[in-house]
Amino acid sequence: MDATRREVASERAYALSARFAARVAWCCQEGCYPHKDHHVNQDACATWEGREMAHEEAVIDGEGNDAVARRETGRVLVGVFDGHGKHGEECAQIARATFAETLARETRGGAALRDGYARTFEAVNAVVCKEMGENASFSGSTAITALFDDEGVVRVGNVGDSRCVVGVERAAGVAVGNRHTRRWEVRDLTHDQxxxxxxxxxxxxxxxxxxxxxxxxxxxxxxxxxxxxxxxxxxxxxxxxxxxxxxxxxxxxxxxxxxFTRSIGDTVGKSLGVSATPEMSEFDLNAEPSTRCVVVASDGVFEFMSSAETMAIAEKFYEENMPGAAERAAHAIVRAAFSRWQEHDERADDITAVVTFIYPLDSDTSTATVVVNDMDDALNKLLL
Structure with missing residues (x-):
């Protein structure tokens, strides 16, 4: 694995709501294709803060006058775009560059968030197809994003075979349903298309x-x-x-x-039923206050690793609670996935993992073995 062919987003801290904070980091590693003279990383990844998903709306102020209010669609948005085909890199890059702006536009004016979120994928698909023209005939990108709002709800939209997985901590002695994690129950929020x-x-x-x-x-x-x-x-x-x-x-x-059965681009595939309409899911942190982690990753991670194996790596770093824990976990997941590729194949796909560690700000909601001290101070330091 060539570390010089790797993109990394260092850990950032966010206040998700009055009850939860998060630390987010990602790692994107170019794959290995021994029989190709030239290969580029076709995965693209990003995180966006609320201000990057903001839009302006006409409102009436407290005195009855016309005014303009600036509203944010959510607190944090994370996304992974996995390109494929000859021009997959460009498709993924366009999708990444336009997604947050398009989401803000599609949810302007009080539009229902779920509907606007779903329309965003179709709108981004239209942009990719228009900008790429014939080069999108046999090229495209998967797209998966997770939107964290200010009320503690995680909304996931997905086209393709990338995946979103959550880890929910259970009390000691409670079965977690897999043989890989110690205390975390593992749930898939997406169904590979x-x-x-x-x-x-x-x-x-x-x-x-x-x-x-x-x-x-x-x-x-x-x-x-x-x-x-x-x-x-x-x-x-x-x-x-x-x-x-x-x-x-x-x-x-x-x-x-x-x-895959859904994607961005792939205009020939669209005539065969390949769709840009996402499957949507929601996860309420308030209903599951012992949620500890959300992982969004490309299929390069899950080709030879299960969701539970992936989350077991995240669990280890969460429990250690060292500085940069989310970033360390993202690197470790990518390294483990690359090693699996080496064991099973002569090549390795591009591999991307976004790790979001969730920390309760109300100690009454936590059954975790990890105690997060002075969270407000930690958030301030990490945001500098």
Whole structure:
């Protein structure tokens, strides 16, 4: 792993609400492709503060006069954009550069946040397709973002096979449902949008405007019999790690071969039912006050690591509570994922992980073994 081909965002601290604070950091590592003469990192990552998602609205002030109010869509937004295809890097970069601004625009004027958030992905898709033109025919990007609002709600939008995972601490002796974490229950807030999913295949068949078919590479080459019995591809299942996953092809052709069912760009894939409409989910920190971590990461992390294995790394650094814990965890997750690629493949995908550690500001809400002292002082120091 070439550390010189790595982007890092140092840990920053944020006040999410009156009850929770967060420390956020990310690490984005270029992969390794021995048989390519030239390779660029097609992953892109970002965090945005509330002021970067602000918009102005016309209001009536307390004296009945017309005025302008500046409103923020949320406290913190984190996002990962995983490009693919010949021009995937450009697609991912455009998506990253326009997402926060587009989100602010789509939620202006009191528009419902959930609807505006979902429209943002479709609007960003339109920008990418317009700017890239024909270069978006077989290139695009996945996109996953997590928006933390000022009331302690995390809203996740996702197109593609990146993933958002949370770790919720349980009291000593309470089963956590996996063999990797010590005290953290691990939950996926997203469902990988791949051709393994029968519901997604059904949706694509209904929405496709061109003849299409689902097949593995082996089926396309005539090496295996054609069928759609692909398994479920659920996180942690054997199918998830399949060397020859199902893909969508234009009927009678060997393209585009998209393994994902939703994305930004990919204009040819769009005619086959590949969608830019995200799947949305919400997670209320107030209902789960012992939530300790949210990880948003590209599929480079999860190709050979489960959600629980990933969260176990984060748990270790959270419990140590050292300076820069979130940044250390992001680096460790990326290193572990890269090592798995080396064990299982001659290449390694680009790998990106955003780690958000959650800290309760009200001690009554915490069952954690970690005690965060002088949180306000820590926040002030980290924000300098």
């Amino acid at each position: 791949t051709c393994f999913r029968a519901d997604e295949r059904a949706r694509m068949k209904a929405e496709a405007t061109s003849p299409m078919t689902f097949a593995t590479i082996g089926m396309v080459l005539g090496e295996t019999e054609a069928h759609e019995d692909f398994g479920d591809g659920e996180p942690g299942s054997d199918e998830e790690y399949c060397d020859d996953p199902p893909r969508v092809f234009m009927a009678g052709y060997r393209f585009p071969g998209c393994a």
